[in-house]
Amino acid sequence: MIVHPIDPSQESEAMSSPSSTLSRPTLAFIGGGQMASAMIAGLLRAGQHGSSILVIEPTPDRRDHLEQTFAVRTAARADAQLAAAELVVWAVKPQVLRQALEEARMHLGTALHVSIAAGLPLKTLSQWLQSQRVVRAMPNTAALVGAGVTGMVAAEGVSEADRQLAAAVLAATGHCFWVESDERLDAVTAVSGSGPAYVFHFLEAFQAAAEAVGFDPATARELVLRTAAGAVEQAGLGEPFGDLRSRVTSRRGTTEAALAVLDARGTPRAIVDAVRAAYARGGELSRELSE
Numbered sequence: 470m471i472v473h474p475i476d477p478s479q480e481s482e483a484m485s486s487p488s489s490t491l492s493r494p495t496l497a498f499i500g501g502g503q504m505a506s507a508m509i510a511g512l513l514r515a516g517q518h519g520s521s522i523l524v525i526e527p528t529p530d531r532r533d534h535l536e537q538t539f540a541v542r543t544a545a546r547a548d549a550q551l552a553a554a555e556l557v558v559w560a561v562k563p564q565v566l567r568q569a570l571e572e573a574r575m576h577l578g579t580a581l582h583v584s585i586a587a588g589l590p591l592k593t594l595s596q597w598l599q600s601q602r603v604v605r606a607m608p609n610t611a612a613l614v615g616a617g618v619t620g621m622v623a624a625e626g627v628s629e630a631d632r633q634l635a636a637a638v639l640a641a642t643g644h645c646f647w648v649e650s651d652e653r654l655d656a657v658t659a660v661s662g663s664g665p666a667y668v669f670h671f672l673e674a675f676q677a678a679a680e681a682v683g684f685d686p687a688t689a690r691e692l693v694l695r696t697a698a699g700a701v702e703q704a705g706l707g708e709p710f711g712d713l714r715s716r717v718t719s720r721r722g723t724t725e726a727a728l729a730v731l732d733a734r735g736t737p738r739a740i741v742d743a744v745r746a747a748y749a750r751g752g753e754l755s756r757e758l759s760e
């Protein structure tokens with residue numbers, strides 16, 4: 470798979486400098502839910518001013534929350550303010566994106582569009598938006614804690630400057646990188662998009678296992694969390710995962726006994742099949758949502 474990581478110098482510039490690209494563009498979010506909030510929080514940390522962000526959000530409580538937390542401008546529905554936005558982030562559920570777009574259409578200026586809606590391919594987005602300046606992105610839930618992974622794919626009409634702007638905005642929630650096709654973004658969705666749920670599933674089962682050998686739930690949770698965090702930190706040093714695993718697996722020892730059960734139950738194969746199932750479902754969803 471060919472991915473193009475963001476040049477770290479660009480990423481750190483975007484994240485750290487208040488005078489970078491981030492402080493200049495006027496941004497609009499269509500939908501002010503969880504992901505929009507995560508992105509806005511990251512953008513403010515990177516130096517963007519709340520007053521340069523407009524959020525279109527129908528729910529009054531959410532608008533109040535956004536105004537009080539981030540000092541952004543909000544509106545219940547799209548209006549003339551939207552035309553000034555240089556970049557519009559579509560942060561509504563995929564099923565309502567088309568309706569949100571129709572409501573906003575007459576106020577859309579010449580903005581670059583970034584959709585984070587799962588499953589909607591570039592071709593559909595470009596047709597609906599009647600624009601070729603479209604980036605499709607797939608963040609993941611860790612964006613909520615600033616540790617997200619976001620894959621991005623650009624339509625043909627997206628210039629290098631547009632790419633840099635989109636990447637700077639999306640990097641506000643963590644690491645981001647480019648892929649070259651919708652199909653690759655469906656693969657990103659199957660790995661890092663859905664991936665946090667695979668990890669939560671493992672942690673859930675691991676906690677149940679710790680309780681099964683006698684720990685109370687709170688202790689079991691802490692043991693599991695610290696073990697996972699330590700292993701991820703160690704793995705981050707760069708050694709192949711298999712080498713790390715072999716090194717802690719002594720012949721006839723406790724770890725070998727445990728891993729023999731995981732192998733006998735087909736765990737590695739099940740994980741490959743699970744990711745393939747997510748990938749296949751991504752393709753189906755794209756077709757369903759585009760109808």
Ligand SMILES: NC(=O)c1ccc[n+]([C@@H]2O[C@H](COP(=O)([O-])OP(=O)(O)OC[C@H]3O[C@@H](n4cnc5c(N)ncnc54)[C@H](OP(=O)(O)O)[C@@H]3O)[C@@H](O)[C@H]2O)c1
Pocket residue numbers: 499500501502503504505525526527528531559560561562563565568569572585586587607608609610611662
């Ligand atoms: N959360 C994740 O981990 C994650 C990961 C990857 C991608 N995404 C994608 O990110 C997008 C947003 O997800 P989310 O979790 O932030 O959802 P969310 O919390 O439900 O936020 C969506 C917001 O959009 C509002 N909305 C509904 N109709 C609208 C309209 N016509 N105009 C403007 N706003 C409207 C909703 O208001 P009401 O509640 O009143 O309807 C809601 O506040 C989705 O497309 C999702 O696929 C999410």
